Amino acid sequence: xxxxxxxxxxxxxxxxxxxxxxxxxxxxxxxxxxxxxxxxxxxxxxxxxxxxxxxxxxxxxxxxxxxxxxxxxxxxxxxxxxxxxxxxxxxxxxxxxxxxxxxxxxxxxxxxxxxxxxxxxxxxxxxxxxxxxxxxxxxxxxxxxxxxxxxxxxxxxxxxxxxxxxxxxxxxxxxxxxxxxxxxxxxxxxxxxxxxxxxxxxxxxxxxxxxxxxxxxxxxxxxxxxxxxxxxxxxxxxxxxxxxxxxxxxxxxxxxxxxxxxxxxxxxxxxxxxxxxxxxxxxxxxxxxxxxxxxxxxxxxxxxxxxxxxxxxxxxxxxxxxxxxxxxxxxxxxxxxxxxxxxxxxxxxxxxxxxxxxxxxxxxxxxxxxxxxxxxxxxxxxxxxxxxxxxxxxxxxxxxxxxxxxxxxxxxxxxxxxxxxxxxxxxxxxxxxxxxxxxxxxxxxxxxxxxxxxxxxxxxxxxxxxxxxxxxxxxxxxxxxxxxxxxxxxxxxxxxxxxxxxxxxxxxxxxxxxxxxxxxxxxxxxxxxxxxxxxxxxxxxxxxxxxxxxxxxxxxxxxxxxxxxxxxxxxxxxxxxxxxxxxxxxxxxxxxxxxxxxxxxxxxxxxxxxxxxxxxxxxxxxxxxxxxxxxxxxxxxxxxxxxxxxxxxxxxxxxxxxxxxxxxxxxxxxxxxx
Ligand code: ADP
Ligand code: MG
Numbered sequence: 001x002x003x004x005x006x007x008x009x010x011x012x013x014x015x016x017x018x019x020x021x022x023x024x025x026x027x028x029x030x031x032x033x034x035x036x037x038x039x040x041x042x043x044x045x046x047x048x049x050x051x052x053x054x055x056x057x058x059x060x061x062x063x064x065x066x067x068x069x070x071x072x073x074x075x076x077x078x079x080x081x082x083x084x085x086x087x088x089x090x091x092x093x094x095x096x097x098x099x100x101x102x103x104x105x106x107x108x109x110x111x112x113x114x115x116x117x118x119x120x121x122x123x124x125x126x127x128x129x130x131x132x133x134x135x136x137x138x139x140x141x142x143x144x145x146x147x148x149x150x151x152x153x154x155x156x157x158x159x160x161x162x163x164x165x166x167x168x169x170x171x172x173x174x175x176x177x178x179x180x181x182x183x184x185x186x187x188x189x190x191x192x193x194x195x196x197x198x199x200x201x202x203x204x205x206x207x208x209x210x211x212x213x214x215x216x217x218x219x220x221x222x223x224x225x226x227x228x229x230x231x232x233x234x235x236x237x238x239x240x241x242x243x244x245x246x247x248x249x250x251x252x253x254x255x256x257x258x259x260x261x262x263x264x265x266x267x268x269x270x271x272x273x274x275x276x277x278x279x280x281x282x283x284x285x286x287x288x289x290x291x292x293x294x295x296x297x298x299x300x301x302x303x304x305x306x307x308x309x310x311x312x313x314x315x316x317x318x319x320x321x322x323x324x325x326x327x328x329x330x331x332x333x334x335x336x337x338x339x340x341x342x343x344x345x346x347x348x349x350x351x352x353x354x355x356x357x358x359x360x361x362x363x364x365x366x367x368x369x370x371x372x373x374x375x376x377x378x379x380x381x382x383x384x385x386x387x388x389x390x391x392x393x394x395x396x397x398x399x400x401x402x403x404x405x406x407x408x409x410x411x412x413x414x415x416x417x418x419x420x421x422x423x424x425x426x427x428x429x430x431x432x433x434x435x436x437x438x439x440x441x442x443x444x445x446x447x448x449x450x451x452x453x454x455x456x457x458x459x460x461x462x463x464x465x466x467x468x469x470x471x472x473x474x475x476x477x478x479x480x481x482x483x484x485x486x487x488x489x490x491x492x493x494x495x496x497x498x499x500x501x502x503x504x505x506x507x508x509x510x511x512x513x514x515x516x517x518x519x520x521x522x523x524x525x526x527x528x529x530x531x532x533x534x535x536x537x538x539x540x541x542x543x544x545x546x547x548x549x550x551x552x553x554x555x556x557x558x559x560x561x562x563x564x565x566x567x568x569x570x571x572x573x574x575x576x577x578x579x580x581x582x583x584x585x586x587x588x589x590x591x592x593x594x595x596x597x598x599x600x601x602x603x604x605x606x607x608x609x610x611x612x613x614x615x616x617x618x619x620x621x622x623x624x625x626x627x628x629x630x631x632x633x634x635x636x637x638x639x640x641x642x643x644x645x646x647x648x649x650x651x652x653x654x655x656x657x658x659x660x661x662x663x664x665x666x667x668x669x670x671x672x673x674x
Contacts, residue, residue: 001025001156016142018628023663025157028150029187029210029629030137033199036105037132037192041078042115045108053081054103054125060096072096074104081108082116092122101125134189135196154188166213166660171649175212175641176205183209202629211630212638215420217664218627219646220657222424226277227650229424232402234275235304235378239267243297246330251290253434258282259291262428266295266406269426270379276404279385279422282430283600284410284564285437289319289539291430292381293326295406300332300359304378307403308362311384313338313510314517314538319383320362322539327360337363337372340510381406410564411557411604416632419639440567442575442595444551453547453576454495457527461499465571466520466543467527470562471505472550481531482507488549489529496527505531532558541569551577551594552587556607559594 003022006014014020019028036052045051055076063071070085070092083104085092095102106120139150163181165172172179183206190199198204202211248255255263262280269276282288296306308323310316316338324334335358337349352358356375361367385407407425418427445453457467471488474481482505489503502525504516519525521540528543532554546566551559559577567573577591593606630638649657 001153001160010145013142013145017140017145021666022157023161025150025154026161026163026184027210027664028139028154029184031140032138033135033190033196034105034138035196036103036136037134039103039131042074042076042081042108043079047108047110050105050107052103052105052131053108054101055081057096057098057100057102060093060098062093070096074102079115082114083120083122084116084118086119095122095124103129134191135194135199137188137190158185158188166663167216167656171645171656172209175645177209177212178205180209180213182206202631207629208635208638211635212642213660213664214627215630215635215639215642216645217661218420219423219642220650220661221665223646223650224657224661226424229277229402230274232275233273234402234404235302235376236273237270237299237302237304237378237404239298239301241298241301243301243330243332244294247294247297247326250326250329255290256287256430256432256434258430258432259287262430263291263294265426265428266291267298270295270298270404275402276406277425278406279425279427280406280408280430281427282408282410283433284561285433285568286410286430287434288383288408288410288430289322290326292383292406292408293323295379296323296327296360296381297330297332299379299404302378303376304403305353305356305358305374305376306360306379306381307367307374307377308360308381309367309383310362310364313340313364314504314513315383316362316364317510317514318517318538323360323362332359333357334360334362337361337366338510339364339366341366377401377403379404379406381408383408385409410561410600416636416639419643420627420632423643436570437567438570438572440563440573440575440598442563442577442598444577444579444591444595446581447549447578448581450578453578454492456576457545457547458496458499460545461496461526464542465545466523466525466540468543468546468565469527469529470546470548471529471531473532473553473558478506481505485529485531492527492529499527500525501527501529503529532562538565539568540565542571544569544571544573545576546574547576547578549578550580551591552579552583556590556593556603560600560603563594563598 001022003011003020011020014024017028019025034050038052040046040051040053042053042055045053053074053076055074058073058075058080060070060072063069067086070083070088072083074081074083074096081104083096101124103123103125104117104120105123106117109116109118137151139147139154141147141150163184165180167180186194186204186206187199187210194204199207262282266276266278266280269278280288280291292308296308299306308319310319317336320334320336327334333352335349335352337346337353341349349358349361350371350373353361354373354375361374366372380403382405457469460467469488469492471481471485474484485503485505489501493501502516502520504513504520508516516525516528517538520528520543523542543566546563548554548559548562554562563575566575577594579587579591583591590606593603597603632639646657649660
């Protein structure tokens with residue numbers, strides 16, 4: 001099979017389903033199988049699954065009521081079956097002409113009027129048509145690329161590609177896994193005696209072999225990336241700690257034990273001659289920002305520049321204010337760079353970065369842009385790192401040398417994910433909240449009781465507190481979402497007489513957004529109506545009540561993030577999840593998880609179970625590293641085995657590791673350097 005000889009159009013279609021070379025056909029495994037190896041008598045065929053039956057057409061007519069449809073009766077020795085086609089070409093009527101023998105593949109419904117198949121696959125057969133010998137694979141595909149074409153190329157690839165095992169028997173045998181060639185052949189053309197349930201549930205040894213290989217490739221690439229990073233030079237930062245001590249002395253609080261611990265880990269990394277890649281995890285409100293500020297102090301004291309990036313303008317601006325507040329008194333120059341700056345201010349900020357005057361530069365994606373250059377960049381801090389893609393992080397890395405990297409995230413990573421996607425990062429966890437916080441009480445309330453909630457808001461404002469009102473997520477239409485926010489704002493302004501209600505959403509100009517947030521921060525606004533733009537990082541300790549409308553539409557991780565905007569100060573805090581009744585059972589289970597736990601790890605674990613890892617943390621963005629076959633929850637044993645094997649191979653047989661990676665992850669060099 002010569003991949004390069006395929007037409008450019010076909011190649012681009014294939015690229016959409018991840019096929020970029022001949023061997024990718026081999027690794028393009030079926031989604032599911034259809035069983036056309038067995039003919040069922042019509043009356044005995046099981047329901048609820050697709051079956052193959054064969055019989056003679058007894059009648060065939062076009063009916064016009066209730067709508068135009070083709071209806072035929074097909075009989076075998078056991079009984080008859082109605083075939084119904086709601087959309088059909090004239091050719092279908094020919095296939096179903098009276099007297100023809102046909103094979104029908106589809107699901108049988110046993111109805112009051114008899115047995116029926118709607119839109120089966122129809123094939124006219126002669127006297128001696130053989131049955132398929134193996135299950136028919138159904139492949140993931142894309143528009144304009146029919147199954148038969150994929151099947152053809154896959155067949156060619158299986159013949160022409162080198163399927164020799166990348167792994168020796170000494171690795172595979174102890175794990176009870178079969179050989180590679182046999183496994184892929186079986187999965188593409190399973191013989192009839194393979195129990196279908198093992199294929200369907202992907203627990204057949206052949207599936208397990210493929211999953212293992214995939215996980216092993218992932219482990220190898222992460223470990224190699226880590227090793228390669230240790231070869232790079234980064235500034236050795238050993239500060240005396242004078243700046244940090246000054247900042248600590250000025251803070252109105254002392255660090256928690258957890259904060260001290262992670263700070264020590266970070267400072268130790270900064271003192272190493274190779275770049276730190278540390279993920280700082282801590283639940284919302286755990287106090288990551290001050291840790292970042294103290295790490296920045298160390299780098300600045302040693303004469304290096306620090307860049308801090310946040311995913312939204314609101315958050316970047318807030319960090320800028322807070323850090324400038326903390327650091328300007330220590331004579332540290334803090335600069336501010338976002339896409340929305342006036343060109344004169346932007347020029348000044350760029351010059352400050354380039355000429356080294358700015359010691360800390362806070363900003364958004366704007367920091368990635370080409371025109372941005374630093375004189376001596378020593379440390380990069382990325383807040384809410386899961387919001388950024390791999391490519392963006394790469395771009396910042398290219399801003400000179402190999403600076404240390406500190407990534408912060410409030411989205412906890414379950415153990416299996418930490419073992420796989422994040423295996424190349426060092427992780428520090430802030431596992432305690434600052435003292436004196438009262439836990440957030442969460443209530444599920446039907447939106448029929450909206451009036452009560454309004455009085456509750458008025459009472460809270462009377463007490464001097466502030467309130468967030470989060471508008472529903474409307475995924476289908478941003479315009480509609482915006483409209484809803486505007487309407488809600490108008491309505492609440494009317495209902496809450498004498499209370500100042502503000503509005504913030506994604507379509508406001510950055511300056512407008514900043515003005516609203518500043519007013520809320522200063523308590524000039526008491527109730528802030530917001531779209532989910534406030535999801536990350538906003539910090540207004542006086543806000544102690546959050547109402548989330550249509551909470552049932554949001555993901556668990558998102559709800560947890562949102563709720564983290566309250567419970568940041570001394571005041572007892574509440575989160576009201578308004579839902580539209582009636583709730584589905586699944587929605588109920590999900591909302592109860594949020595109501596009953598404030599532990600981000602537990603929520604993430606449940607989320608992983610409900611939605612699968614693809615949705616979680618930054619994996620969406622690092623799509624290239626996505627697992628296609630293995631399932632982190634179901635295949636934990638294979639993941640552990642892959643981890644050990646990767647370690648072993650890299651230590652004792654690196655040539656095997658390279659061979660294996662070459663098969664599974666060709667051309668991933670760029671990713672390896674992230
Ligand atoms: P997150 O980890 O979600 O980014 P922040 O860094 O925004 O949390 O901190 C939340 C709030 O807690 C801020 O107002 C911060 O000043 C405060 N804070 C941080 N550390 C402590 C501490 N050790 N004691 C008391 N308050 C703290
Ligand atoms: Mg934060």
